[in-house]
Amino acid sequence: MTTAETATELRFEPPGPGFWEQDPVHFPRALTRYWTEVHPAAFVAGTADFASFYGMLMGGLAMRYVNGIAYKTTLPAPEEEIPQRFARADAVMTGKLWRDQLREWDESAKPAAIAKHRELQSVDPSALSDEELAEYLERCRDHHAAMITQHMRYTASAIVPTGDFLAHVGDWTGLPPSELLGLMRGASPVSAGASAELERMVGAIRSDSRAQELLASDADPAATLDALASLEGDTGAAVREYLDLVGNRLLDGFDIAEPSALELPDQLLRTIRAAVESEAGEPDVEARAVAVRAQVPEEHRDSFDELFAEARLLYRLRDERGVYSDIWAAGIMRRATLSAGRRLAAAGRLHAPEHLLDADVGEMRALLVGSGGPSADELAARADYRTTHSPKDAPATLGTPPAPPPDSSGLPPGIARLMRATGIAMGAVFGSSQEEHDENRLRGLAASPGIYEGTARLVSSPAEFGRITQGDVLVTVSTSEAFNILLPLLGGIVTDSGGLLSHSAIVAREYGIPGVVGTREATARIADGARVRVDGDAGEVTTFA
């Protein structure tokens, strides 16, 4: 019986000083030991880089893993650097320094990364000796780490110009970010999966009847892809080039436990079919942009043009920085690990090849060269843990919540503009995916501080007041004065409408009851009788299933 088989209660303690929050948007599942070893240092190197390049008031973002669950914190900027950061932020905004980053990406970082990816993926791991394979795994890991850092390095340049555009144009027209982001369509062909290789392949297939026959067949997808790649002439070459480009990309997520494109031939084939069949040209963004521009006050239209151009120029970097960096490198690491895993499973060291994904690189080496390493049972237990635990089972936050935001008065204009652009972009660009992942969490305005857990009661009119008992959480569209009669009974208040200055918010603060208002859909999303946690500090309401 190994240690792993002993049932122990999981303890979640803050992995460092400060306030840590889960990141279920990027990490909806538990992570492998490999990932938890490689990611933290590589990640913080990249975020510290962009924070410093852009003169932001943070030192960077850090991630740590507690029982395999991801937690993120914001690091403070070093005090002594703050004056030069103010200056830097000004320089960034006036000099549009993100263009330097884009140039660097296009001219050196991206081509170098692609070259390295191709170099590594051209190696056949099954042909290597045990020692060579251990070395190869280490090279793949080092490359993956460098690519994680690279991905983060370009994060700000992907969002600052977009956010700047959303902030200014939002003010001038009153249009919400979601609508303005629609104007970015077509600016990022990569998001739609496009590339020169895809275009060439689509062109070749369309003029090759054998290829079209294969594509239309019902045969096994893996066999069909093989057949397409084996075609003679331009078509086969184009298919092989395309598969070379995308084959090792993870289809979803970032961890090596996620499948890559070649492992899901059915999906890959469908993507190819869709590309060949589609007639779509670039969506008619031009007309919509003209319409939005017309809503901008005349004196701002030149600025609109400038901001719009920057946003569209940089928008593709948002997806390219991942797809050409760590999403590819992770696939290469996965391929190497699975190859080693097959070798070790055949030798009886593992119960299944995939279990090696739950080992770190040091352990992989130890297993390959025979100097020890975890047992087959241990790795199987890790894999089992990872596939049966999710962020939903873990605390949403760890550590002490942060102090209220500092007074932002007195900030120089450059950094104020930068912070606003970043804030809006994070909300708008990443917000919608956030909502998809938070089925049990509702956001609203933090109206009255404190955290309270209790039973939710959906009450829409005075006729239903009898259902409320002491300690309940009132969930309603909005509270009129008629609801005042309930106040002494309530432990928390949640509303669909209302702002921080509405009477229900004011009264919640006076009664000292945690309150979250303006959630838009609390009455639709929270079931009557459900147990809920009202977090009036964060402005969140969580439902416990």
Place this chain on the structure above:
Amino acid sequence: MRVLLPLTEVSDTSVFGSKAVGLGQAVRDGLPVPPGVALSGALVEAVASDDGDALALVAAAVGPLGGPLAVRSSAVDEDGAEASFAGQHLTLLNVPSAAELGTALREIWWSANSDSAITYRKRVGLFTRPSVAVVVQALLDPECAGVMFTRNPVTGADERMIEASWGLGEAVVAGLVIPDSYRVRRDGQVLERRAGLKRVAIRSLAAGGTVEEDVAAELVEKLCLDDARLVELSGLARRCEEVYGLDRDVEWAFADSTLYLLQCRGVTRVGGS
């Protein structure tokens, strides 16, 4: 004493309550308050008792205000209590004529003497008999209106927090919409503008009362306040502070391009402090 006075002359809080006196002071200091009269607590109680003479006195005084009326409670002993009484006392909008005024005043008297009002009073340490005075003013038909706190009530930061919506300010006060939210620094610099989801607006009806109307789709997420209006509101905040002191809860409205002050009272509990 059963008395009523034009707002400009109101100064005794033990008779008219601090809301009425506050508005009176505002008028005397040149703040843009819609014209009106204040009725003492005793007069309101007399009307609530169906005293014909009392009602006649009130009807005669409000005649000159013309048109529809806004009738607001002004509790007489809120001073000194650590509470805002927000939402505890009724405001009745668009009372069309004197006949309805009697009913309106009775409703206001009862709201001050309701179980929830008494519960609230006990909770904040007031065990004496409530007395509710009333302010009657000409009703505005605003384009947009809302609430402004001269200090951020959630974080305690030294900045103005403004919430705005279309039509009468009831939509913001009663939490019927997710209002626009603005934060403005003391020197006027705008720190944040966040468009709300303003699906409905409260407007007055010709025959009296108010109605909830749907807001046109293109206005639901359009900001109500432009820079010019924010500058005016900033100025109003400063003037309110000069007249009343810090930490004010201000109800305002823009009607016919004019900024009006509807209420100004103290903010009692401020988060973060």
Place this chain on the structure above:
Amino acid sequence: MPGAPVDALRTVPLFANLDDEELAQVALLFKTRRFPAGETIVKEGTDAAAFFLIESGEAAVSVRGSERRSLGPGDHFGEIALIDEGVRSATITATTDLACYGLTLWEFRPLVVENGEVGWKLLQSVALKLRNAELS
């Protein structure tokens, strides 16, 4: 005319033993109050402000969610919490539009204290409620 109409009080059991002059004085203390159908007039657990006499309409009394009885013209409610200065012991909802006459504690208490006949009648009605409570 200020207060409640004397005729409305004449048939109310609580005031049965008062003569016309006393009745007129009591009537002056009341104020009319109307509740629309469906409104919760009184909610269990809250502090109390007023005592009500029903002139027309019907109300339902419930305790801890279960309906106990209904009230109609001539019935009164709300005195218990005013007497012991405790919280409301029952929830009362207007089943139809309700027209009432009401007294707050500040009128009710002096009325009872200064008027022994009213006090006696009130004691009788409270004793009846006590018996009913013991039986159920």
